[in-house]
Amino acid sequence: MIEVKISGRGGQGAVLASQILATALFKKGLSVQAFPSFGAERRGAPVSAFMRSDSEEITLRCGIQHPDWIILFDPQLLENPLIMGGATENTSILLNASKDLSFFDISGFKKTFRVDATAIAEGLNLKTTSFSIVNTAMIGAFARASNLIDIDAIAAATRDLAPIKKQENVAAAETAYGRIKEVLR
């Protein structure tokens, strides 16, 4: 079983990202669950969405305590214990970050990847008045980092689920797939 936690700010599209990922894996014949963090969500507050997938039927019904992957739409969330509390040395992380990561402690994870999803999203005009919409870029990058799924499946699921700007969202996923970098310690 693979367990993924996707964290961002309320309004950035973490929930949709979990659904795109789940849909892509579901279409490959895997058993999946995608679900949001539970509570009264507010725009701008830290929020999480989750995704489980397995080759066998998943009957588990509880939160993800120790994710295999944490995807952060905002690198500041690295410092939020509510978001990072369940991370272990078996957790890999994918960050939306431009080059400079020296402010953050990224030791202690299995692997660390980064992609400048904000630049990709803004280049494609994927933004609202408050946020850049980085969810589709981050999922495209995740496909490469995790090796769980091919980019074509992510692109197809994005086309299905993106409520607007389908073409731009697919382009964001594909561009991020090409630009992701592993951060070596």
Add this chain to the structure above:
Amino acid sequence: MKKLITGNEAAALAAKLARPQVIAAYPITPQTSIGEKLAEYTADGSLKARYIKVESETSAFAACIGGSLSGARVFTATSSQGLALMHELLHWASGARLPIVLVNVNRSMASPWSLGVDHNDTLSQRDTGCLQIYCETAQEVLDTILIAYKLAESVILPIFICMDGFLLSHYSEAVNIPDQDEVDLFLPPRDAQYFMDTNAPATFGGGVSSEALYQFRQRIQADMDNVLTEHDRICDQFYQRFGRRYTAVETIKPENQELVIITNSTMAGTVKAYIKEKGQQKGVGLIKIRFFRPFPKEALKEALKGFKKAIVIDRNLSPGSGGIFSQEIKASLYGSEDQIPIVSVIGGLGGVDVTVDHLDRLVCEVLKQKKAQPGTIWMEA
């Protein structure tokens, strides 16, 4: 067709497939998206129903009573305080013998306010005369709603389909969606024996003598006694058409039957994962109770055969007494010859997580004890 949808989407789709003629619902988290989806279906014409907009849950259920009295098939959905607000009308509907189908997305009762799941909302309606079925998966929600219409209209009583808030309502998962043609064959339109008809005026729910009321109550009990047999018959038909089988009680019996965990709803899913991962080799089995009203006493006794000990995990609390399922189970076994020790456990109130590790620590503790601990154990939170 298999699709990835949430529990709430499964509930709305099932309601649509059942072709209700009247829908009335008032939004409350975590039920809201069921009402929204059905509003969408009626607005785009894919569901030909009268969607009555209301200003409260009391009005929603009152509208359902009116619709049902006129002979229509009706649907509503709510959660928590919303269900509590319907309370007096729930008694009224069962007394008037109205087969209203209500989906309740379980959520804890205020105060304090929480959005998390427990079953105190529906279990507080225990004595209203409404049937209650608890579901584990989105597939089970969809299928049970179709079965529920057939059952409610056959025994002429209201029914709740209960599903855990968030853990089921907001999980996206794979669901097999049946074709409308197949559903139409399984569930033909409601054929009400008694209904309001201006050409044949009659009084519904009027004043009666004490003796008449007494007889009405006896009839409800007699019909309740017939529900589980009728449910089995309908589930056979459902299985033949759709290939999925449902029973009042679902059992997993390991080879070496040391201990059984008895629980309901999504908690049963986590118990299944635990059994697969760790419980099987310890001789741990599962009894998942789907029906709460009527309570499936005989099926429970049958399922318990062979087990040496039982743990009942209640996601509810009757303050001053303990777990409500635990009480029902102990009462069901009163006087039976092969009674086994029963450990009563409360867990997961307000949506607190119950994980495989929690279950394993609980099972290890209980297997160590020579005698069942009296009173109630609280699971770690």
